[in-house]
């Protein structure tokens with residue numbers, strides 16, 4: 012490391028190596044560092060504007076789709092149990108079949124998104140409480156088969172007792188499927204996700220409730236969809252309120268919801284969700300076609316909500332300013348000292 | 352699984368290793384880095400890391416851009432109109448103003464820094480890995496087991512330093528192993544071995560921390576007021592880094608997060624919020640049925 016020359020006369024040109032002071036080969040300027048600007052910089056520094064953290068490698072279709080379908084499945088199972096208990100067989104069937112279809116599709120998306128899909132079972136070889144994805148795999152493993160049994164027994168009419176038990180079990184575990192995905196994405200360094208870890212589970216719960224209501228409106232006759240309409244309204248209202256709260260909590264990071272894809276997606280989500288809920292409440296009781304249309308709008312709105320959250324996370328990871336602002340205490344997103 | 356946050360002295364022990372060697376790490380002293388990229392090359396050679404793109408970025412001498420699946424050491428280059436400590440670049444010549452503009456252009460410093468995986472005390476990548484592919488070695492370092500990783504990608508956005516990444520054509524994730532193979536054999540990691548200025552120093556973390564504290568004091572005495580340590584504090588958001596740095600500017604200037612933390616720290620609170628949200632969902636739908644009965648809809 013030292014570039015000293017060894018000559019016959021001994022060592023020459025010895026350099027200080029790891030003890031070197033930067034710039035000591037130049038002269039010394041008295042009076043200390045000149046350039047210590049006292050004016051606070053308005054913006055934070057960055058390394059050529061490059062992101063500090065890595066953007067998720069997940070594909071939007073797979074993972075945002077998974078967030079949506081998982082929510083739909085979980086909430087639909089609760090709807091199905093309620094419908095079964097209150098004697099609304101068509102609404103119950105919609106929830107059960109919908110739940111199975113959604114969880115099947117979403118598990119498929121999840122596996123498809125893996126870099127090594129054939130190794131997906133490696134998730135089931137460990138039980139790791141510090142990993143929301145590990146816990147999620149187990150939640151899915153507990154929910155999925157029950158959702159399947161509930162749907163199959165309902166459609167075939169076989170084993171009604173088993174069917175009832177499965178319906179109950181799916182309704183118990185379904186809510187976890189709907190909300191754990193919020194914990195999953197919040198437990199990352201992504202500013203728009205981690206900064207909203209208190210709100211995201213409720214946003215997802217609201218969005219899932221609206222979606223399950225939408226599915227009921229779409230698939231069941233109007234005579235049975237009273238609870239679905241109420242769920243649509245409740246879910247939509249929750250989603251709207253929590254969304255506003257989340258943006259306040261995000262501080263500067265909330266900017267990502269105001270431009271580009273996240274902005275477009277969340278605007279569309281709001282129009283569809285509010286429009287669907289209002290239409291369902293006003294006309295969903297009388298016109299089957301209107302009810303179905305509002306159901307579709309609610310489903311699409313819920314999907315758009317998840318895609319908006321997903322894209323907002325990506326955008327907040329791509330710009331280093333959000334990472335720095337949150338950690339410098341200027342960006343909301345609960346900096347340094349927030350230990351629960 | 353041991354503690355998820357706070358100071359932790361025996362990382363390897365906490366992970367279940369008994370009779371383990373001392374925690375090993377890197378101290379990267381950027382003040383003596385000359386930007387030769389020997390570390391980048393040595394790392395690629397030794398670990399057989401594939402090519403990471405031959406691009407011209409215009410970012411000073413940096414064409415590697417950042418750490419990633421195929422870049423485990425990354426040398427950053429930052430050009431600043433600022434003097435180094437009390438340095439005078441020595442461009443003034445008696446009488447003749449040789450470099451006419453030199454007077455105003457004299458204040459230039461060129462920062463170079465070799466970045467690497469921090470081998471965090473509380474490593475988010477390891478915490479969130481659902482397969483157990485990422486693990487803590489007996490040296491207290493964090494390593495991916497490539498035969499386990501299923502490429503779920505969770506560790507990628509979890510890392511607060513943006514280190515670990517997925518190799519697209521391969522599907523799995525890759526990062527610095529602190530040359531697990533070499534250090535298991537008593538050798539120093541390839542980058543540290545190749546570094547001609549000892550900017551990268553490898554050794555027991557305790558020793559490195561002591562040496563770093565002395566070094567930063569020495570620099571302050573020499574008038575380099577900007578010198579600071581980064582990632583050395585066992586009390587910071589990740590419980591201190593196994594690979595820490597001496598920097599001459601704010602961390603974000605080097606592309607490093609100013610106050611990183613392991614998000615797992617908030618996990619208990621996150622699960623509580625998730626659980627309450629799940630109950631809210633049930634309560635909401637139950638309420639919907641209560642209301643639904645009144646607004647009609649029973650056959």
Ligand code: SF4
Nearest residue numbers: 468469470471476510
């Ligand atoms: S720097 Fe990132 S990849 Fe390295 S140990 Fe810490 S969390 Fe893991």
Ligand code: SF4
Nearest residue numbers: 480500501503504506
């Ligand atoms: S991508 Fe591999 S190493 Fe990273 S969290 Fe998933 S299984 Fe673990």
